[in-house]
Amino acid sequence: MKRLLSAAVLGLALLGTAQAAIDTYEFASEAERERYRNLVEELRCPKCQNQNIADSDAPIAMDLRAQIFRMLEEGQSNEQIIDFLVSRYGDFVLYKPPVTARTLLLWYGPAGLLAGGFVLLGGILLRRRSKPGVIASGLSADEQQRLAALLNQTPVDKKD
Amino acid sequence: MKRLLLLLPLVVFLGVAVFLYRGLFLDPSELPSALIGKPLPAFSLPAVQDGKPLTDADLKGKPALVNVWATWCVACRVEHPVLNKLAKLGVTIYGVNYKDDNAAAQKWLVEFHDPYQLNINDARGTLGLDLGVYGAPETFLIDKDGIIRHKFVGVIDERVWREQLAPLYQALVDEAQP
Numbered sequence: 001m002k003r004l005l006s007a008a009v010l011g012l013a014l015l016g017t018a019q020a021a022i023d024t025y026e027f028a029s030e031a032e033r034e035r036y037r038n039l040v041e042e043l044r045c046p047k048c049q050n051q052n053i054a055d056s057d058a059p060i061a062m063d064l065r066a067q068i069f070r071m072l073e074e075g076q077s078n079e080q081i082i083d084f085l086v087s088r089y090g091d092f093v094l095y096k097p098p099v100t101a102r103t104l105l106l107w108y109g110p111a112g113l114l115a116g117g118f119v120l121l122g123g124i125l126l127r128r129r130s131k132p133g134v135i136a137s138g139l140s141a142d143e144q145q146r147l148a149a150l151l152n153q154t155p156v157d158k159k160d
Numbered sequence: 161m162k163r164l165l166l167l168l169p170l171v172v173f174l175g176v177a178v179f180l181y182r183g184l185f186l187d188p189s190e191l192p193s194a195l196i197g198k199p200l201p202a203f204s205l206p207a208v209q210d211g212k213p214l215t216d217a218d219l220k221g222k223p224a225l226v227n228v229w230a231t232w233c234v235a236c237r238v239e240h241p242v243l244n245k246l247a248k249l250g251v252t253i254y255g256v257n258y259k260d261d262n263a264a265a266q267k268w269l270v271e272f273h274d275p276y277q278l279n280i281n282d283a284r285g286t287l288g289l290d291l292g293v294y295g296a297p298e299t300f301l302i303d304k305d306g307i308i309r310h311k312f313v314g315v316i317d318e319r320v321w322r323e324q325l326a327p328l329y330q331a332l333v334d335e336a337q338p
Contacts (some may be wrong), residue, residue: 046191046294060294063285088192088292108325 025069038122039068039081042096046089191289192290193300193311200226200306201290208257208265211230220276220306223332224252225325227276228288230260231268233296239315240272247275248323251329255279258288258296299327304336 026143040054042153055104064085071081085093097101097103195201198217200216209213215332219226229236247253255276257265262281269279283286301310310328312320 046292049188049191056318058294069290086194088194088290089294090292092191105265 026071035078036069036072039072039078042094043068043082043085044093044095046093046138050093191294191313193308195209195292195300195308196311198308199286200300200302200308203280203282203287203290204335205287206281208255208262208269208281211281214278214280216306219254219302221304222252223301223303223329223336224277226256226302228256228258228291228296228300229259229292229297230296231264232260233258235315236297237272239297239317240275242316242318242321244273244276245318249308254278256282256287256291256293258293259283259285278324299325302331303332 025036027036037054041052043053045051045056045058045061045062045064047060048056051061053061053068062064065086066079071084076084082094089096091100099107105130169192190196199241200219202257204213205213226238229239243253253275255278257279260281260283261281265281266269269276280287285293291298294319295313297315299316300308301312309332310325312322313323316325
């Protein structure tokens with residue numbers, strides 16, 4: 001089983017290198033190659049929706065890689081390249097969606113829920129600590145006094 | 161007040177249930193076009209038939225379908241007879257021959273009949289890229305000013321036309337009449 005697994009992992013790793021070798025682009029510098037790699041990895045393929053355009057071998061992903069390479073060579077910035085693609089394919093191509101009114105819940109929902117949970121927890125703890133007697137017995141101040149009086153009487157009762 | 165608070169988990173549960181239930185019926189592969197409401201991208205490309213230069217200005221004037229097709233696209237073969245029928249009904253259809261071999265495209269139009277009023281030869285796919293095309297067939301609905309009003313991805317069959325596109329097209333035609 002373990003051997004099979006490692007063979008599969010090795011196979012997958014080789015597959016990655018084989019795919020990456022399909023396009024052969026000559027980059028002017030190592031920095032440019034790095035930018036290219038980052039871009040194709042964070043952009044999503046519009047055709048095969050659960051892959052980025054680096055991994056996909058759909059024709060459109062190939063075209064987009066070529067387009068990104070061309071724009072890099074022309075000296076355009078990452079923002080310009082991403083804007084170019086978003087204006088044609090929409091926010092959909094971004095694996096990291098921008099913060100807009102529509103995505104607010106997506107971006108801040110989890111943090112909001114967590115904060116809400118802490119506030120609730122804090123509230124409960126605070127209430128318990130500030131009036132422990134009231135919470136525990138549900139007695140009013142008057143009733144508590146009577147209770148204390150009754151408790152003080154007990155030793156006297158025992159003497160009898 | 162305390163009693164009402166006990167209902168809170170139920171309310172939360174119902175909220176989540178409604179949210180997830182709705183999700184069952186959403187199509188995650190549906191990709192809204194970023195170009196709705198925008199004009200057709202500017203282009204200058206040759207026509208498929210005679211190589212005559214065409215620009216975006218040639219597609220303005222009346223509401224139309226802009227159909228992205230190719231001979232390598234199997235689904236386009238299925239769609240083609242429907243387009244022929246629509247053309248016969250008087251629907252204006254422009255073609256974008258996307259990343260195709262021009263000779264093969266010409267042969268196709270002779271063999272299967274030509275429903276297109278104009279056919280743009282986009283051999284390198286530059287217009288396709290500007291249109292946000294990611295496959296074929298794709299069809300855009302443009303109004304008389306060349307503004308993209310709707311995009312349909314996939315094969316237009318009779319049912320799609322009847323139920324989705326015909327009403328939209330008719331609305332554009334009505335809008336174009338003063």
